[in-house]
Amino acid sequence: MEWVGVPPPQAREGSIKSKYTSLPHTDVYFWECKKLKLFRFGRDGSEGELSFLCFGLVQGQTPLFPRIFGHEAAGIVESIGEGVTDVKPGDHVLPIFTGECKECSHCKSEESNMCDLLRINTDRGVMLNDGKSRFSIKGKPINHFLGTSTFSEYTVVHVGCLAKINPAAPLDKVCVVSCGISTGLGATLNVAKPKKGSIVAVFGLGAVGLAACEGARIAGASRIIGVDLNPNRFKDAKKFGVTDFVNPKDHQKPVQEVIAEMTNGGVDRAVECTGNINAMISAFECVHDGWGVAVLVGVPHQDAIFMSKPINFLNERTLKGTFFGNYKPRTDIPNVVEMYMKKELELEKFLTHRVKFSEINKAFDLMLKGEGLRCIITMED
Ligand code: NAD
16 A cells, blocks of 8 residues: 555546445456466467467566556546536546547447547556656656556546446445446347347356346346356356356367257357357357357457357358447446446346455455455445
8 A cells, every 4th residue: 555646637537536446357467467477378379289388478468567456446526627528526437447539430330339549458557648647656657557547546537438427326336337247248238139038158157257147137038058167156157047057177078069959059149258269169159050149258368369160150150249348438337327226237246245445455365266256445444
């Protein structure tokens, strides 16, 4: 814990008092990338079969330190810079790791949420306005993370990355809407779009995958098949409406064949939330021919290559990918909060632990041990 200087916001920026923040895996991946690791991967990018040895960074991230992490949070606008009209001091907001400038071709398109100006940039540690950091310790600049840096009582965020939400929404619950939950939920509701009564398979039952299951439950799926290599994940998944569990390790044949047998030819929709290239291929190949749609959410190793026979496409299976569940941060995320307020979206199931900000390392320990789903970190002590 250190005292950090945070000056007032500049043009198009807001200063936010973080009230609650939580810890998704991405913060841990980027925190770990300071450690050089020896890893091995095969010609197809999959780990395992050794074709050559290589020194590399975990998951290929660029190390950028010192840096203030944190990107899943809820807070209150403290002050605003010049030209800010969309939010005012006192507004309740969710800072989002990607943005919506509302002016570029992506923001103007109904089909895209990949804003040209404010799209996620994991390598940028400074503000767009002047290319400088707003954090310092004893005069030395400290890098931002994903434009949010919510592991700080006060942070400065571009206004295009602030979703203004209903002030009645409990911030200690809806803070998780700002990243992983919306990603999984939107992957199912906005991209896979299962019809009522559909069979949906979800690969990977971490928080993102369980949010995809929650989307399937909301859409009225008749069966939700959860696929994970870790059997401990199945207990939590029952609360999310998962009806069938498949652990690929329990079967001799490829998991896509197991699922096709269980479902008379394949599932209507599959959502992949693992980041593992083999699971991505299985998710595509387990959808029914004629109408099946598979959606990739997980972020694979940067050298991974997706391989499947073209006949699988010709037989009318569709493969899609999504970023942040196709939600536009400022336009759509307030509506996801409203889904919670109307009791359609059940957020409490995701909130398994709670610690004070001064005990934030406990949240990292829980994540590293794979315990629980989301640990809420309260900044109020
Ligand atoms: P997580 O690590 O908590 O969960 C992943 C789960 O996948 C684990 O339970 C793991 O056991 C399981 N798994 C791994 N390999 C598997 C395999 N071959 N078959 C079946 N299960 C397997 O991760 P999370 O926080 O839930 O995030 C899931 C993925 O979503 C990550 O890759 C993350 O980077 C990505 N993500 C994508 C976006 C986006 O916008 N597309 C946004 C946020 C996160």
